[in-house]
Amino acid sequence: MSIDSINFSTKTPAFKGNYKRTEQGNPYYHTNSAMKIGGTLAGLCALGTAIDLAGNNFFQKALKNLPEADKDLIKINNKTAILANGLAALAIHLGCAAFIDHKRNEKAKETADFVKKVGTKNAVMNSDEVALSNKGRAYYDSNTGAKYGVWCGTGAGLVTGILGYAKELKKLDSKTPDVIKTATKTGGAIGIAMGIGISALGGWLLGKWADSIANNDARKHA
Numbered sequence: 001m002s003i004d005s006i007n008f009s010t011k012t013p014a015f016k017g018n019y020k021r022t023e024q025g026n027p028y029y030h031t032n033s034a035m036k037i038g039g040t041l042a043g044l045c046a047l048g049t050a051i052d053l054a055g056n057n058f059f060q061k062a063l064k065n066l067p068e069a070d071k072d073l074i075k076i077n078n079k080t081a082i083l084a085n086g087l088a089a090l091a092i093h094l095g096c097a098a099f100i101d102h103k104r105n106e107k108a109k110e111t112a113d114f115v116k117k118v119g120t121k122n123a124v125m126n127s128d129e130v131a132l133s134n135k136g137r138a139y140y141d142s143n144t145g146a147k148y149g150v151w152c153g154t155g156a157g158l159v160t161g162i163l164g165y166a167k168e169l170k171k172l173d174s175k176t177p178d179v180i181k182t183a184t185k186t187g188g189a190i191g192i193a194m195g196i197g198i199s200a201l202g203g204w205l206l207g208k209w210a211d212s213i214a215n216n217d218a219r220k221h222a
Contacts, residue, residue: 018221020105028112029139029221030105033213037206038097042090049086056082088160096152096203100210104144108218111140131215133222142214145207153203154196161192 020030056079111130115123115138123130123138131141165188172181 018217020109022109022113024113024116026112026116028105028108029214029218030108031210031214031217032101033217034097034100034104034145034207034210035094036213037210038093041206042093045086045089045093049082049089052082052086053079092152092156096149096156097210099152100145100148100207103148104140104142104210104214107142107144108140111138131219133219135222137222139215139218139222141218142211145210145214146204147207149203149205149207149210150200151203152207153199153201156203157196157199158192160199161195164195165189165192 018030019027021027107129111123111127114127115130118126120132120136120138124132129141129143130138132138168184168188172184
């Protein structure tokens with residue numbers, strides 16, 4: 001089907017209550033798809049933290065009945081560290097999600113003004129970011145989530161990797177054999193690299209998911 005055969009509509013998009021207007025008065029689909037995903041993951045992190053704290057309390061009570069020599073062989077995570085890790089995970093998920101939604105909505109605003117300025121047909125022909133609904137109305141076809149999800153994932157993986165690496169290095173002292181030191185440092189560096197890669201991939205996949213939700217909603221309601 002050629003571009004000339006499409007019936008372009010100049011009517012106002014019917015974004016069914018989930019739209020806002022640009023400074024120039026043009027409507028655009030406003031999404032919070034990334035926050036829905038980020039909020040779900042944050043909730044899972046909170047649940048995991050609660051379970052971790054409950055397990056910590058259980059083992060702390062169990063330790064009271066053990067001889068002192070046995071207590072030294074068992075290391076229990078500090079409650080403060082558990083809470084800090086949990087809060088960090090919450091902040092990362094919610095912060096990245098809010099950032100992605102913000103970037104996507106800003107781009108949707110720019111696209112709405114662009115379509116109004118050049119016309120729907122020209123916008124579709126000259127931009128890969130403009131798509132048409134079944135009703136012939138233009139909307140922003142987002143890839144913002146995937147693009148920024150990679151960077152958010154990379155940053156999160158880098159920060160958590162470095163913090164974990166530093167924690168392992170603190171355990172080394174002058175009495176630690178050189179072979180153990182070398183293995184710890186090498187393994188830590190490899191772990192950071194793998195963690196960054198996995199985190200970046202996860203950020204990209206979650207970003208793609210957020211894009212898919214936003215684009216489907218925008219197309220359906222345009």
